[in-house]
Amino acid sequence: EIVLTQSPGTLSSSPGERVTLSCRASQSVSSHLAWHQQKPGQAPRLLIYDVSKRATGIPARFSGSGSGTDFTLTISSLEPEDFAVYYCQQRISWPLTFGGGTKVEIK
Amino acid sequence: QVQLVESGGGVVQPGRSLRLSCVASGFIFSNYGMHWVRQAPGKGLEWLAVIWHDGSEINYADSVKGRFTISREDSKNTLYLQMSSLRAEDTAIYYCAKAMSPQGWDWFDPWGQGTLVTVSS
Numbered sequence: 001e002i003v004l005t006q007s008p009g010t011l012s013s014s015p016g017e018r019v020t021l022s023c024r025a026s027q028s029v030s031s032h033l034a035w036h037q038q039k040p041g042q043a044p045r046l047l048i049y050d051v052s053k054r055a056t057g058i059p060a061r062f063s064g065s066g067s068g069t070d071f072t073l074t075i076s077s078l079e080p081e082d083f084a085v086y087y088c089q090q091r092i093s094w095p096l097t098f099g100g101g102t103k104v105e106i107k
Numbered sequence: 108q109v110q111l112v113e114s115g116g117g118v119v120q121p122g123r124s125l126r127l128s129c130v131a132s133g134f135i136f137s138n139y140g141m142h143w144v145r146q147a148p149g150k151g152l153e154w155l156a157v158i159w160h161d162g163s164e165i166n167y168a169d170s171v172k173g174r175f176t177i178s179r180e181d182s183k184n185t186l187y188l189q190m191s192s193l194r195a196e197d198t199a200i201y202y203c204a205k206a207m208s209p210q211g212w213d214w215f216d217p218w219g220q221g222t223l224v225t226v227s228s
Contacts, residue, residue: 096154
């Protein structure tokens with residue numbers, strides 16, 4: 001099973017700041033990595049897939065990068081609605097696995 | 108627009124069974140793979156099961172293999188998760204999610220709103 005480790009666990013930032021979230025895989029997932037956003041009391045939604053492709057309707061302030069085992073989700077300028085938990089996910093092998101999540105909270 | 112609506116959750120005693128449903132609309136259900144994912148209270152996401160668009164392939168997480176069964180009924184645009192031998196650790200919100208293609212290994216988009224299953228005596 002591929003283990004995805006996300007860091008930091010919690011990130012405190014202010015609106016307008018640039019933030020970077022990390023996801024490290026226990027073995028290479030090539031480009032088979034996605035990011036999901038989950039707001040309190042809501043279902044997750046797909047943000048980024050195939051490392052860097054934005055899902056439908058996702059603003060350009062969200063971007064993804066990386067390959068192999070190290071990946072990054074960057075939010076270029078935090079909006080109030082971006083405070084949420086972010087999960088990375090791999091699909092290169094079964095079982096599909098998620099990282100433990102990074103909570104982005106208001107400083 | 109694409110919509111997924113789960114139902115069937117509730118309180119169930121350990122060892123009993125429960126069947127969850129996920130009714131899909133806004134797309135051609137039979138053309139897409141479908142997943143079940145769960146989230147225990149205050150915890151992260153755990154993928155459970157996938158079924159290909161035509162049912163030709165099915166995969167399960169080890170934590171539910173042999174206890175849970177994923178199936179689909181395309182005539183009713185409905186995905187199911189039959190859960191048996193339920194344990195306290197199965198308590199979670201259960202989400203269905205649509206794959207982005209007929210194959211089950213594709214990304215989840217979108218997710219349903221979830222249904223809560225509580226296993227307790």
